[in-house]
Amino acid sequence: MKFGTKAIHAGVEADTATGAIMTPIYQTSTYVQDGVGNHKGYAYSRTQNPTRSSLERNLAALENGKYAACFGSGLAAIDCVIKMLKPGDEVISTNDLYGGSYRLFKTIFEKYGIVFHFVDMKDVVEVHRMINDNTKLIWVETPTNPLLNIIDIQAMAMVAKNSNLMLCVDNTFATPYLQNPLELGADIVMHSVTKYLGGHSDVVMGALITSDQEIATEMYRIQNSSGAITSPMDSFLALRGIKTLHLRMDRHCQNAREVAHFLKNHSRVEKVNWPGFDDHPNHDIAKKQMRGFGGMLSFTMKGNHLEEALEIVEKVKIFALAESLGGVESLIGHPATMTHASIPKEIREKSGIVDSLIRLSIGIEDAEDLIKDLKQAL
Ligand SMILES: *Cc1c(COP(=O)(O)O)cnc(C)c1O
Numbered sequence: 001m002k003f004g005t006k007a008i009h010a011g012v013e014a015d016t017a018t019g020a021i022m023t024p025i026y027q028t029s030t031y032v033q034d035g036v037g038n039h040k041g042y043a044y045s046r047t048q049n050p051t052r053s054s055l056e057r058n059l060a061a062l063e064n065g066k067y068a069a070c071f072g073s074g075l076a077a078i079d080c081v082i083k084m085l086k087p088g089d090e091v092i093s094t095n096d097l098y099g100g101s102y103r104l105f106k107t108i109f110e111k112y113g114i115v116f117h118f119v120d121m122k123d124v125v126e127v128h129r130m131i132n133d134n135t136k137l138i139w140v141e142t143p144t145n146p147l148l149n150i151i152d153i154q155a156m157a158m159v160a161k162n163s164n165l166m167l168c169v170d171n172t173f174a175t176p177y178l179q180n181p182l183e184l185g186a187d188i189v190m191h192s193v194t195k196y197l198g199g200h201s202d203v204v205m206g207a208l209i210t211s212d213q214e215i216a217t218e219m220y221r222i223q224n225s226s227g228a229i230t231s232p233m234d235s236f237l238a239l240r241g242i243k244t245l246h247l248r249m250d251r252h253c254q255n256a257r258e259v260a261h262f263l264k265n266h267s268r269v270e271k272v273n274w275p276g277f278d279d280h281p282n283h284d285i286a287k288k289q290m291r292g293f294g295g296m297l298s299f300t301m302k303g304n305h306l307e308e309a310l311e312i313v314e315k316v317k318i319f320a321l322a323e324s325l326g327g328v329e330s331l332i333g334h335p336a337t338m339t340h341a342s343i344p345k346e347i348r349e350k351s352g353i354v355d356s357l358i359r360l361s362i363g364i365e366d367a368e369d370l371i372k373d374l375k376q377a378l
Contacts, residue, residue: 157185
């Protein structure tokens with residue numbers, strides 16, 4: 001089955017009781033049993049819920065995986081992966097990763113004795129150098145947020161296999177429509193469903209997908225034991241959003257291409273980060289592992305003045321100044337003071353998140369209007 005058909009049909013079927021074509025919102029906490037332990041596969045909604053199960057089957061199919069689990073947020077999904085580790089274990093992670101992931105690693109899990117190393121993963125040698133007997137997990141985010149760096153998933157999978165490490169890829173920016181990490185050798189794919197999968201800025205949710213049965217057992221055990229599940233209503237909304245994922249992504253990609261070219265030719269713009277440019281440092285890897293370049297881009301201003309960047313993000317009219325990304329509407333953000341404010345300035349600037357950096361989540365409006373808006377603001 002091809003992607004669009006899977007997006008609409010995988011994991012869902014007409015309700016056997018009523019014929020309802022849309023997966024019902026099973027707003028129930030418990031299920032009646034005929035006798036002790038004799039139930040229809042559902043005993044308690046923290047463990048399993050039919051609406052959530054449909055979504056989990058759908059997501060597994062989209063990533064060409066066997067098992068999926070949904071959580072109350074993307075961070076709750078990441079939390080589940082780190083809980084598979086124990087004190088003393090070490091993690092090697094991308095250095096310019098999502099600010100919330102960094103905060104979770106540093107301020108929550110370091111306390112429990114898990115050690116995190118943040119490296120430039122474009123440099124495979126650097127990753128090798130960090131591996132020791134305690135290393136258990138490689139955490140990759142690609143494209144990275146907000147600099148749109150591309151990390152070679154196959155190269156990281158090779159490093160992970162050679163040292164018997166688990167590889168998890170945060171696939172939020174690319175979505176399963178553009179990139180399938182499991183097929184490139186990853187063990188787990190993580191999504192903030194909040195973004196493109198949900199697609200309409202109305203749900204906060206996370207997901208993990210794997211084909212490894214042992215990992216899946218741990219994943220479901222933690223999902224049930226820690227209880228950071230998502231609701232039946234949100235599962236329904238995510239399922240509805242996913243039905244148009246392929247259509248939306250095509251438009252996101254096309255609009256981002258047009259905006260990226262406009263910005264590149266603007267006299268006040270210093271640099272545009274978009275993996276579709278021939279001169280993007282990892283353009284070849286992006287072409288190899290992605291089917292499109294996505295709807296995210298960022299740019300810096302000549303002179304690198306904080307005030308100018310702040311002025312621009314307030315001057316736009318169609319773009320909304322907001323955190324988050326991946327919805328149908330275009331958003332503008334200022335990473336240094338918004339999404340990445342929790343990363344110390346020194347570390348932030350070292351990885352390129354400078355004061356004039358502006359991030360755009362390109363929506364599915366008409367590109368011409370988006371460009372006009374940026375033009376007046378610049
Ligand atoms: C938003 C985001 C997350 C966190 O997801 P939430 O749903 O906000 O908890 C993780 N990784 C990336 C790349 C994100 O954009």
